[in-house]
Every structure is written in C-alpha cells, then in structure tokens.
Amino acid sequence: MALFYWSVFAQEQISVPHNFSKALEHMQYDRMGDEKGKRSVRIIDRNTLHVKLTFSLDQLLRQDDWQLTLKPAFTPSFHWSPHLTPTDNHVIDQHVFRSPALIIADKDQVLALIPDLSVMQRGTPVRWYLDLSTETNTLTLGMSDSRVADHVLFERTEGAEYPAGKVEIGFYLLHYTDEGSIVNPFRKPLDFIWSNWGREAYRAGNPIRGDLEPYIEHTYDWAFKNWKESVWQEFEVEGRKVGAPAFIVNVTQSPNYPGEVNEREFRSVWNQAWFSSLRSASGLYRYARRTGNEELMKKARLTKELALSFPQLNGFFYGLIGTEMHEVEIDGRKYNRSKGWDTHYWGNSNRNPYTWNPRESPFHILDMSWTGLLMLRWYDELEKDIRLLDFAENYAKSLLKTQYPNGFFPAWLSLDKLEPMEHLNDSPETSLSVTFLLKLHELTGKQEYKEAALKAMEAVIREVIPTGRWEDFETYWSCSRYGSQDLVGKKVLRNNMHKQNNFSMFWTAEALYECYRTTSNRKYLRSGQRTLDELLMTQASWQPPYMFVNVLGGFGVLNADGEWNDSRESLFAELILQYGKLLNNREYIERGFAALKASFVMMYCPENPLTQVQWEKVYPFFGEKDYGFTMENYGHGGRTSSEGEGMGEFTIYDWGNGAAAEAYNRILDKFGEIEQ
Known part of the structure; x- marks a missing residue:
C-alpha cells in the first residue's frame, strides 16, 4: 500500500x-x-x-x-x-x-x-x-x-x-x-567544493589518469589516416593550394558505417570563435615540430595558407569557406552531399540574430579578432611569417575606427556598408578584441592599440562584470534560443540574473589577465580573478553517479543548457593554469589540468573504457578505425543514461579532438610538462 x-x-x-x-x-x-x-x-x-x-x-x-x-x-x-x-x-x-x-x-x-x-x-x-x-x-x-x-x-x-x-x-x-x-x-564556495570533493577525485585519476600522448596520436591518426577521406579537405583558392579538416563529420562517415554517407551540415571550414581551423593547425604545427613529422607540418601550413586566403574588405574578412550542397537519391532515400570545392564561396557564421544563411551572415568582429589573435600568436610563437602580422594589423586599423566613445566595439557589421548592426554593441564580446589589440601592441609597440584596448576593458569592467551580463552570440543564437526575443540586455526577474554564457566570461578573464600583464595594475588582476571564478562555477567539481563518463574538470556552457564536458574546456585550460601560476594557487593548477584532461574524455578509444562502452551501446559498428572520434559534449539534451543517452553523433575537429590536441601541445610547449 x-x-x-x-x-x-x-x-x-x-x-x-x-x-x-x-x-x-x-x-x-x-x-x-x-x-x-x-x-x-x-x-x-x-x-x-x-x-x-x-x-x-x-x-x-x-x-x-x-x-x-x-x-x-x-x-x-x-x-x-x-x-x-x-x-x-x-x-x-x-x-x-x-x-x-x-x-x-x-x-x-x-x-x-x-x-x-x-x-x-x-x-x-x-x-x-x-x-x-x-x-x-x-x-x-x-x-x-x-x-x-x-x-x-x-x-x-x-x-x-x-x-x-x-x-x-x-x-x-x-x-x-x-x-x-x-x-x-565565488572564491570560497569554489574552494569548499574542490577541497571536499574535487581534489580527491582528481588525485584518484578523474577525469583521466596517465599520459595524454596516446590521445594526441588517436586524434591525428583519425583525422589524417582512418577518416581522412571525410575529414581532410585539400583544394585550391585562386591558384593557391590550401587545406584543412572539414568543419563537421558524423557517424555515417565512419569507414565502419554500414550505410550511405549523409553529411550533417554544409561542408565547410571555419575560422570562428568556436570552430577555428587556424587554432587547430597551430597545435598540429607544434606536434609536427616536436615529432619531426614533415607530412603533418605540411598540412598545418596548408591551413595557415587557407587563413591567409580569406579576402579582406577594408580590413574586415570572412569567417568561413563553404561548398554548395545538394541531395542525392539512393534506393529511394535522400542524402545530403557536397558538390565539391570547385563550388566554394566565402561566408560568415550563421549563429547570429539575422539569418541562418552563411552567405548572407554579417561580419562578426568577435570572429575576426579571434582569428587575428591566432595569427599574431602563430607569428610570435611558431614562425615569423610577416603575412600574418600584416593581415592582422590591416584588420586592426579598421577595428579601431569602429570603437564607440564608451569603449565598446560593435558585434556585427553589415556586409554591404560595413556598419554596426543592432545587437550586442555593448557586450563582453568586446573583451576578445582587447586581448587581440594588446598582443598587437606587444608585437609592434604602437600605443594606439594599447590605448584602445584599455578603454574597451574599462567599459566591460564598468558595464558587464558587476551585473553578470555575460551575453554573446552563443547566449541567444546557437542551440539555446530561450530569451532571444525578449531577454537580450534584461534580467530574468525571478532570479535577478541575466541569461549567461561562460564563453564571454573566458574572453573577459583572459583580457583582464593580459591587461594586468601589460600594465601591472592589480585592479585588472582582482577583476580577472573574480571573472575567472565565475567561469569556474560552470566547471564540474565532482563526479555525479548519474553521469556515465568521467566529468571532473569539464565545463557546461549556459545557465539555460545541459552540456557537460563541453569542448571549450580545452580552450579554457591554459588560462586557468596561468592564473594558478601567477597567484600560486594549487586549486587553479588542478582545475586547469583537469579541464585539459576532460577535453579528451568524450574520445572513442580504449584509453577511455567508460566512454567506449557508452559509444558502443549507441553505435555498435564502431571499431579501431574510429579511435579518436570525439563528440563536442555530453548530456546536451538535459538527460543521461547508462544506455548511452547523451552521447551525440558527430565530431567537430576544430571543437573536439583537434582542439583538445592543440591545447595539449600548446600547454606542453609553454609549461614544459603535463601533470599526470
């Protein structure tokens, strides 16, 4: 009863x-x-x-x-x-x-x-x-x-x-x-949770124990050998030979898949805030340099050539190159396929408030500043290709002209007039331009870049951080559209909180770190640590029993979405380590390495036995040639189960295994070793 x-x-x-x-x-x-x-x-x-x-x-x-x-x-x-x-x-x-x-x-x-x-x-x-x-x-x-x-x-x-x-x-x-x-x-709650649950789990080997080098080998074998036919794209742009991994591939493109290929989205290569072929290529360059692999070095440089091929309009430039798509019918069923790179066109990210068509999508300053920053880092840390510096500075000169008197940079520029559009013109997306301009100042010594950067940083400190207004393109115009019609710039009254995305927390914490490194002014460090800690509130600090893969150190995304182990953790890891080193904070060091390791947890391979079991429950045809396949996150839909719910069905090389490998190679170069 x-x-x-x-x-x-x-x-x-x-x-x-x-x-x-x-x-x-x-x-x-x-x-x-x-x-x-x-x-x-x-x-x-x-x-x-x-x-x-x-x-x-x-x-x-x-x-x-x-x-x-x-x-x-x-x-x-x-x-x-x-x-x-x-x-x-x-x-x-x-x-x-x-x-x-x-x-x-x-x-x-x-x-x-x-x-x-x-x-x-x-x-x-x-x-x-x-x-x-x-x-x-x-x-x-x-x-x-x-x-x-x-x-x-x-x-x-x-x-x-x-x-x-x-x-x-x-x-x-x-x-x-x-x-x-x-x-x-945020500082003491974070310390309390990590001290009581996170540290013990981390030292016991969660999310990954041991050497990460096998995961790097799986990544590059997957992309450039076993799945090469679907992943690696090599073609010409105006007579220049270029190449890069495809933006996205799915399980139907596995060499073990028993059916026909059905491409999930339009075949393309992106240089955007999420999916950056140039970022992944810099990691491939580091690996090829370390191992003496000339074939992989050649591929890294082909991707650099692709980035330099993007046409500039008054300094501004596109964020992706795509191909025409069409449907083919086989045995009465229709499948999405590319028409090939001879049909290529330039476009921008379709994650925006205006259109889902990449051809019509406006220029996004965030994406351009990120690509410009990566060009400067390549020039500074990998090879002195002056074309990278020239390309980035050509963009920066136009960027400065868009800065508002209040310090912010606009978000989107129209394709036809290169004028600011209506959304997010006072948002923390500005922070990424701060980091870009400070790096350009460091390399050129020109004061106008530093002055513009610090003015922009003051705007974010004044208008964004106190109220937690972490709004960017992903907050409203990606998969989580809640609030996109009526919440932009407003709080959810019942919670006294904005809809928030941790991506803009990261850009801001990084920009504040660079402001402190440039000026030695501790106000930037104080604001930077507060922002970093707000970011860390979105990091998994324990292992729930209802998560069926390891999750410690991985990140969520929004306060209105469901992801665990999101691929952004590979991007965040170095910054957490940098703050840990600067502040001599052991918690940050552990969290930083946990974030790096978590970025490999979703990889299908024998080194991840829990994850491998989950993959094979969903896709029993997976086998050795699929080692390296990496979903960008876990539990995105708000539920998980022991039978594989929450595993997903695609790999974005530049926001998955390739991005994780880049983070490993970058951190290994800069820190000398990876904590095991």
Whole structure:
C-alpha cells in the first residue's frame, strides 16, 4: 500500500544557530508523508554550517515535491544560481549540478548554500533540485521529478516515489562578511567544493589518469589516416593550394558505417570563435615540430595558407569557406552531399540574430579578432611569417575606427556598408578584441592599440562584470534560443540574473589577465580573478553517479543548457593554469589540468573504457578505425543514461579532438610538462 501526498504538506522548523542569525531568518522543510525526520545541525566553524535530514519510511511513498526552504535575514542585491528558473514551476535539476551552489550577497555579507554531494554520491531515490526566488527571497533545496522544457530549462513534474527505507538530504551553508568575499563571492564556495570533493577525485585519476600522448596520436591518426577521406579537405583558392579538416563529420562517415554517407551540415571550414581551423593547425604545427613529422607540418601550413586566403574588405574578412550542397537519391532515400570545392564561396557564421544563411551572415568582429589573435600568436610563437602580422594589423586599423566613445566595439557589421548592426554593441564580446589589440601592441609597440584596448576593458569592467551580463552570440543564437526575443540586455526577474554564457566570461578573464600583464595594475588582476571564478562555477567539481563518463574538470556552457564536458574546456585550460601560476594557487593548477584532461574524455578509444562502452551501446559498428572520434559534449539534451543517452553523433575537429590536441601541445610547449 502506498501513501499519497499531492499538494499541501506539514512543515517543520530548523533552529538557526546564533552565529548564523545575521544571515538567516528561518529554515523550514516539508515532512515526508507523516515523517518529521531526524535533524542534524552541525556547526563546522563560525562560517560553515552542515544540515542533514533523515527520514525512515516503512512503505513506498508517493510525494510529488519535497522542499527545504531558507529565508535570509537580509535583502540581497546580488544573486547567483547554476541555472535559470523563470517561473515557480521551474527548477534547477541535478543534471546541471556541476559546481552546485546558490549564492546571495549584499554590501555586508555573502551566504551560499551547497548541496551535500557526499549524500548524492551514494545515490538518491528522487532527483534533487535547487531554486532561487527574489520574489519570495528564498533559497530552496528540493526533491522532485522534472522534465526538460525549452532548450534547456527544467520544470517540476508529478510522480516522485520513495521506496521504503532511509531517505537522506543535506546541505552546507557558508556565511562570510569579509571584504574579499563580498568583492568575489565565488572564491570560497569554489574552494569548499574542490577541497571536499574535487581534489580527491582528481588525485584518484578523474577525469583521466596517465599520459595524454596516446590521445594526441588517436586524434591525428583519425583525422589524417582512418577518416581522412571525410575529414581532410585539400583544394585550391585562386591558384593557391590550401587545406584543412572539414568543419563537421558524423557517424555515417565512419569507414565502419554500414550505410550511405549523409553529411550533417554544409561542408565547410571555419575560422570562428568556436570552430577555428587556424587554432587547430597551430597545435598540429607544434606536434609536427616536436615529432619531426614533415607530412603533418605540411598540412598545418596548408591551413595557415587557407587563413591567409580569406579576402579582406577594408580590413574586415570572412569567417568561413563553404561548398554548395545538394541531395542525392539512393534506393529511394535522400542524402545530403557536397558538390565539391570547385563550388566554394566565402561566408560568415550563421549563429547570429539575422539569418541562418552563411552567405548572407554579417561580419562578426568577435570572429575576426579571434582569428587575428591566432595569427599574431602563430607569428610570435611558431614562425615569423610577416603575412600574418600584416593581415592582422590591416584588420586592426579598421577595428579601431569602429570603437564607440564608451569603449565598446560593435558585434556585427553589415556586409554591404560595413556598419554596426543592432545587437550586442555593448557586450563582453568586446573583451576578445582587447586581448587581440594588446598582443598587437606587444608585437609592434604602437600605443594606439594599447590605448584602445584599455578603454574597451574599462567599459566591460564598468558595464558587464558587476551585473553578470555575460551575453554573446552563443547566449541567444546557437542551440539555446530561450530569451532571444525578449531577454537580450534584461534580467530574468525571478532570479535577478541575466541569461549567461561562460564563453564571454573566458574572453573577459583572459583580457583582464593580459591587461594586468601589460600594465601591472592589480585592479585588472582582482577583476580577472573574480571573472575567472565565475567561469569556474560552470566547471564540474565532482563526479555525479548519474553521469556515465568521467566529468571532473569539464565545463557546461549556459545557465539555460545541459552540456557537460563541453569542448571549450580545452580552450579554457591554459588560462586557468596561468592564473594558478601567477597567484600560486594549487586549486587553479588542478582545475586547469583537469579541464585539459576532460577535453579528451568524450574520445572513442580504449584509453577511455567508460566512454567506449557508452559509444558502443549507441553505435555498435564502431571499431579501431574510429579511435579518436570525439563528440563536442555530453548530456546536451538535459538527460543521461547508462544506455548511452547523451552521447551525440558527430565530431567537430576544430571543437573536439583537434582542439583538445592543440591545447595539449600548446600547454606542453609553454609549461614544459603535463601533470599526470
């Protein structure tokens, strides 16, 4: 016989210890059926409280929702949570518990709620969730079933069942009043989570133990031998021989696939903020130089030639080269195929507010500044090809003319008039141009680049960082379109948070690091560390039992999406290590190497036994020739399962295995060794 409780539950109070009375007005929780439960309130130190509730059920209980609610004793001006909950029915499902915390603050204090991950690691009968409401000024830890809504938010649903036996739930409260915590409310929660769960998992070999060199070999064997027919593209542009791996390939292009090839997107090569063939080629160059592989060196240089082939219009230049596509019919079924590189055209990323057509997509300053920065780094660190410096400086001269009086750079420029368009003209995308201009200043000594960069940096410090307005092209115009019609520039009122993307946190933390390196002004370092720590709140700091591959060190993306182990971690890793070295911070060093290692976790190969099992459950035809195949992330749709849900079906070389290999080769060159 089961007990049913659908809507109204009796509630119990938890006494607030005296040393937390300034922070908390009250704590209360629902009974579980008729069970009051046993309460354990432990004062760990004057800043840390642990609360655990234990219920003993003598029969199956069906209870749709269970909540523990905290009411602060102050009115916060700052709120942070891992995910958006725009209505009372939305929840922050445990799927996005990467570094889970609810953080609130005013000018005098910071309060953070962190779920007890040790309880979660033992397994829970019902999914946990968090919620933060500014309307009621409450923090909530709960248990409920949920469903994925939009892409990707979570809504509470009916149907939660608790089997007979013991049910535990718990959390930690952190309360601080020191100035450092108020300035940077993320630092101590991050340290707490890593110290209690991340460090032990990292030292035990999560996400990867041992030498990463086999993963590099798998990557290049996959791209340039086993999958070469589909991946490597070599052609001519106006008589110049060029080459690069294709933007994207899928499982139908495997040499082991039993059916016909069906290309997922238009065949192309990109030099864009995500998918940068030039970035991947710089890693291939480093590897070829280290191993004396002339064939791979030739391929790296062909990709450099392709980047230099992109036509410039008054200094501005395109972000991709694509081919015409068509459908072919075989045995009554239609398949997407390329017409070949003789049909090539220039275009820009179609992840924008204006059009899905790459031919019609506007110039994106972010993409151009990133490619320009990579050209300067190639010139500085790999080979003194003056064409790279000239190309980048030609762009920079035009870039300076677009800077607004307030310091920001616009986001998109129209194809016809090269004039700013209407979206994101005061966004943290500006930060990447800061890093580009500072690098150009470093190489040329020209002051105008430094002056423009620092002016732009001040704008981001003033207008973006204090409110967490981490809006960029990916925030609204990639796969997660929630809010693209009505939220740009606005907060979700119930959470007092913007829709956020960690990509712009990275660009800003990197730009601030470079500003500090250029000027020695510690204000940039302080803002940089705060931004880095906000970025690290999106990094996995533990290993949940409901993730079926290793995830420690990997990154999510948005506070409205579901990814784990996203390929951006390979891009982020060096910056985390740089801050760790500069600040002599062991946590950052471990997090940086964990991020690098996590970028190889989704690779299909025998070195990743957990991942290999998941791949073969979804694609049983996979075999040795597929070693190196790497999906860009895990659990993107908001759910995972032991049967392979969350694994995906494609590889983007420049945002997957090729990008990860580039990060390894770059960090190995700059740091001398990779921590094992």
